[in-house]
Amino acid sequence: MTVSALRMESDRAAALDILAARFGSRFSRGAEIRRQHANTVNWMANQPPDAVIFVTSTEEVAEIVRVAVAHHVPLIPFGTGTGLEGHVNAPFGGISVDLSQMNRIVAVRPEDLDCTVEAGVTRRQLNEHLRDQGLFFPIDPGADASLGGMAATRASGTNAVRYGTMRDNVVNLTAVMADGSVIRTASRARKSSAGYDLTRLLVGSEGTLGIITEVTLRLAGIPEAMSAGVCAFPSVDDACNATILTIQSGIPIARIELLDTLMIRATNAFAGLGLPETPHLFVEFHGSAASVEEQAALFGEIAASFGGGGYQSTTRPEERTKLWQARHDAYFAARGLRPGAQVIATDACVPISRLAECVHETIADIAETGLIAPIVGHVGDGNFHVQVMIDTDNAEEIRAAEGFLARLSKRAIGMEGTCTGEHGVGQGKRRYLELEHGPALAPMRAIKAALDPLGILNPGKILPD
The missing domain is CATH 3.30.43.10 (Uridine Diphospho-n-acetylenolpyruvylglucosamine Reductase, domain 2)
Known part of the structure; x- marks a missing residue:
């Protein structure tokens, strides 16, 4: 030494x-x-x-x-x-x-539709606290993640098509910077032209620029009515094209989730849904009773034009909860397809107009590679996930999976998309940042060097070596 x-x-x-x-x-x-x-x-x-x-x-x-x-x-x-x-x-x-242990809800301000929480508060903890006030926080990644972590990774979820991501729902942050100073990134005003947008800089920085300790969040009113439903399609292409037309038609859909045939099979086994083993869209509409009914009818017409059949909807809370819990449990359901295998959960995101093409090519790639890899996604914003099942003791499978992951990221970037829509970069996606951002990596490195000159904050993440 x-x-x-x-x-x-x-x-x-x-x-x-x-x-x-x-x-x-x-x-x-x-x-x-x-x-x-x-x-x-x-x-x-x-x-x-x-x-x-x-x-x-x-x-x-x-x-x-x-x-x-x-x-x-x-x-x-x-x-x-x-x-x-x-x-x-x-x-x-x-x-x-x-x-x-920093799990205190500091303040809820119903009149301003915002709240301030410590970083360790989880999304379920916050929504349970808000329920009797007629409010909720809409960002819902599958896990019961901490809100500080969700801000740090710019998390998203099934509601993003209507309510946006963490980027859109964080008002300001309290963070400890790499020199030990404590800053608040903005006021609580709904808009500001004063100075650099430090809030957006730290949202998605994955702990590499500062440690988020407190978050002020936008809240939404619990809708008067909610209707959730499922619709089967002949193919993934049909489901994706129905999604594209739904978004382009301006229907204010709250959730629209794709599950391919393999994912439906896994979800049926895990959650007992009993759905036909074909690709499905899970959807949800929020609003008044009349608007929800109208939105669902318009979606039904679009779905039918792409071969969608058997559209079933419900407004009963317990049935909606069962449906969305099954969707959130997709990771655990997928594990049942190959007990003992490890799951590589990855995501990509493309412009909505390229969604069907990207998913189609990805499914063909999976078939050609011989992997077991169900697909599920927040397709309303062009984001989909692939859960690759591998035997980590099999070197050939690992090579096949690594090759597939590289092609998926490059495919999305080549379609003017991104290697990750919501999972973040961490260690796993660092290698694709240069391809995606090119010369823009230089100012990213300069920001990192300026704010963390010793490189002590979460080193080895985001920026490639």
């Missing part, structure tokens, strides 16, 4: 000793806790941190950052650990800053 490496190791040990003394029982070097704070949700290697600290305030996060800066120790923010691209791995070791 070189002298500089020994010095770095000594520096890190000193930082850990300082923080262990400061945080006591909320500081852990336990092997199992460290493992739980690295990637555990897909096939990527588990790269645990050197220690985990459970924080309870913004001030504590700032204190940890100042110690880390003094000793050049990496910091990895941790919410619930549900990210799918290795966001919480610690490839260079360091400290996992667990924000789950």
